[in-house]
Structure formats: structure tokens, C-alpha cells
Amino acid sequence: MDCGGLEMRLLSRVAERLYWMARYLERAEDTARLLRSHTHLIMDIPSGSEPSWEVLLQTLDAEEGFSRNHRVANETNVLRFLMADLENLSSIARSIQAARENVRTTRDVLPAEVWEHVNELYHYSREHSASSVGRRNRHRFLEQVIGRCQMINGLIMTTLCRDHTNRFVRIGHLLERADMTTRVLDVGIGTLMNEERNPSTTDPLVWASVLSSLSALETYRRTVGPLVEGAEAVDFIFRDGTLPRSLKFCLNGIREELAPMQNNTAAMKVIDRARRSLSRFDPHKAGRLDMHRFIDKFQANLLALGTEINVAWFLTEQA
Numbered sequence: 001m002d003c004g005g006l007e008m009r010l011l012s013r014v015a016e017r018l019y020w021m022a023r024y025l026e027r028a029e030d031t032a033r034l035l036r037s038h039t040h041l042i043m044d045i046p047s048g049s050e051p052s053w054e055v056l057l058q059t060l061d062a063e064e065g066f067s068r069n070h071r072v073a074n075e076t077n078v079l080r081f082l083m084a085d086l087e088n089l090s091s092i093a094r095s096i097q098a099a100r101e102n103v104r105t106t107r108d109v110l111p112a113e114v115w116e117h118v119n120e121l122y123h124y125s126r127e128h129s130a131s132s133v134g135r136r137n138r139h140r141f142l143e144q145v146i147g148r149c150q151m152i153n154g155l156i157m158t159t160l161c162r163d164h165t166n167r168f169v170r171i172g173h174l175l176e177r178a179d180m181t182t183r184v185l186d187v188g189i190g191t192l193m194n195e196e197r198n199p200s201t202t203d204p205l206v207w208a209s210v211l212s213s214l215s216a217l218e219t220y221r222r223t224v225g226p227l228v229e230g231a232e233a234v235d236f237i238f239r240d241g242t243l244p245r246s247l248k249f250c251l252n253g254i255r256e257e258l259a260p261m262q263n264n265t266a267a268m269k270v271i272d273r274a275r276r277s278l279s280r281f282d283p284h285k286a287g288r289l290d291m292h293r294f295i296d297k298f299q300a301n302l303l304a305l306g307t308e309i310n311v312a313w314f315l316t317e318q319a
Contacts (some may be wrong), residue, residue, distance in 0.1 A: 010164040014106055016314040018165060021102035022156075022172030025118075028095035029149035030180040032142040034059060035082060035092075037213035039138065042075075045205050053078040059187040060090040076133060083141070084129035092145055093129045096122050111159045114152060121148045167257040171309065174257075178250035179302050184213050185237060186295045189288050207233045214245045234283040234291060247298070251275050254305075267308040274301040 034056065042050050054073040057063045062081070065088055070077045085091045100122040107115050124144060132141030153173065160166040188210040207228045211217040214237060217228075223240070224232050240246045255271050258264045281294050 010109070010168070012314050014109060015164065015168045016310075017102040017106045018109070018168045019172035019309070019314075021099050021106065022169045023176040024095045024099035024102065025149050025152060026173050026176040027090070027180070028092050028099065029146055029153075030177065031060065031082060031090065031092050031095065032145040032149075033215065034180075034184060034213045035079065036139065036142045036146070037209045039135070040212070041205065041209040045202055051206070055187055056082060058190070059183050061183070062088060062090050065089070079133045079138070080130070083133055083138075093125050096125045096145075109165050111155065113155055113159075117148065117152050117155065121145070121152070124148070164261070167261065168313075171254055171257050174250040174253045175302065175306060175309075177245060178247055178254075179299070181214060181237060181245055181247060181250070182295050182299050182302070184210055185234065186292060186299075189234075189291050189295070203230060204228045211237070216243060216245055219243060230288075231284045231286075238278060238281070238283060247278055248275075251278065261313075263312045267305060267312055270301060270305045270308055274298060274305070277301070 038051075038053075038056055042053075045051075052073065053075050054063070056078055057066050057073060060082065066073065066078070066081050069087075070081065081088055082091050084093050086094050086097065088094055096118075100118050103110060103115050103118045128137070128141050128144075132138050156166075156169060160169065188206060204227065207230055208217055211220050211228065211233055216237060220228065220233065220236050224236055236243065237246055239248045241248045241252065243249055251271055251274055255268070255275070258267055258271065277294075277298065283291060286294070
């Protein structure tokens, strides 16, 4: 693979597939983390205060798709829909399938090992996703998905030349991560806004679950302190520039990759707007409704950024 030969000559259709490969891999991993953390929360939180399984559908904006085939949002139905349903665009199995297809069609610009490991992950998911919905096998399946996605991302990060191939992979990876981070936070905040079902004594458990689903709990305790408090947790996830899953880290990383690229003006404007908005927002002075509104606006910026990326680099061959 000639790194220099690929620079500036990456076809838009190849760039788009690399971008979506990264997004789907991140989506599969993040969804697995979310399901693992929610399962632990349900078991740890006092009876009567636990959030419903429908919260997971809200997080992934999957309520409409779920309601077409299911009447009751119980544990089994929700987990089967989010883990194994290939008709659900946000399920783990569907995300892995889509990642595999994007890798299959871009194998000439990726290390051979990437295809091998993604293909193995796909076959593992096909074999085990449906049978792992129950609690007996669920933890092992989710851990396998998380670990294998991490291995694939690490392989990509440590073998790809720092050219346009790597840029589109990293942009997709970070944009999907930022999107999932806002979704997890928003639903965590929404859960806590319902004080009748979730009294304040359970708040630390819910916030610990939110941090855990973002692989940030241990880092938070080392950096901020052992007690998990709402405003501190939100500020940490929003604005800690050293935390790989923070919004600030993701935005800075995307901007770093966009900066050297041609035709980046519109996308740079969107990301700079999002960065300014993030720097001005103070979770310590905001109520839960204020946080919810801010996240809505931030997600709109992420959607706009995705649109500008699509227009600037993926539609050029059709123009």
C-alpha cells in the first residue's frame, strides 16, 4: 500500500465508505457499552427506582422502528432489537454488517488484517447475537464486541499512514463518538429529570452508569474525585480536552483532520460554531432542562457537520 500515492487522490466513494466504516464500528462498540452499563444499572439500583428498558430505545432514537414489530418494551424485546435485529439500523448486528460491507469494498486502501478481523467480528455476531440476549450470555457477547472493535480501531490507528485515508476514518470515528456521547448524556439527564421515579439518592448511581457507558468512570474518579455528581460529570464529559470520549476532544480531533483538506470552509464553520457553544456552556449554572436544550442544539450542529462533510467530499463525483 503506497501511502504517498493515495494522498489527495482518494475517490469520493472510497472516502465515504471509509468514513462510514469508522462510524459503524464506533456505533457497534458504543451500543455494546451502553447495553452493558444499563444492565449493570438495573441490577444495582434500588427496586422501584430503576429506569425502564425503553430508555435504551430513546437513547438510540429507535422507538419508531421498535414499535413496528413489538408491543411491549420489556428487557427481552428491547435487547433482541438492539443486539440482533438486522432490520434495525442501530442494532449491533446491523452496524457490524454495515462496517463489514464498507471494509469489503475498500480493501485495497486498508491493511489486510483489518478485513480479516472485521470479517471475524461479523461471523461472531451472526452466530452469537440472537443467543446472547438473555443475561446468561449477554455480558460475554458485549465484552467480545467491545474488545474486538477496540482491537480493529487500534490496528487501523497503528498501521495507516497519516493521509486522507486516515483522515476520513478518524473523522467518522470521532463524529459518531460525539453523537453517541450526547445521546447517552441526554437520556441520563432525562432519567434524572423524573424525580418521582428516580429520587435524588439514586442520582450518583445513574451518573456512574452514564460515565461507565462512556468508559470514563475510573478516569473521572482519578481526575475529579470519588463522588460522582451531576454537574461535575457533565462538565467532565463535555469539556475535558484529555478525555478521548469528551465532546471537546472529539471536536478538536475532527477539526485537526479537516484543517489541511481542501473545500473545508463550510464544515470548519460548523465545527467552530459547535466549539464556541461548548466553551460558553457551564453545566454548573445550568439546570437539567437547560442541559437538555443545549444537547439538542449540539446534536443539530453534529447533524449539520455530517451534511457539510457529505456535500464537500462525498458528492463531488456526482456533481
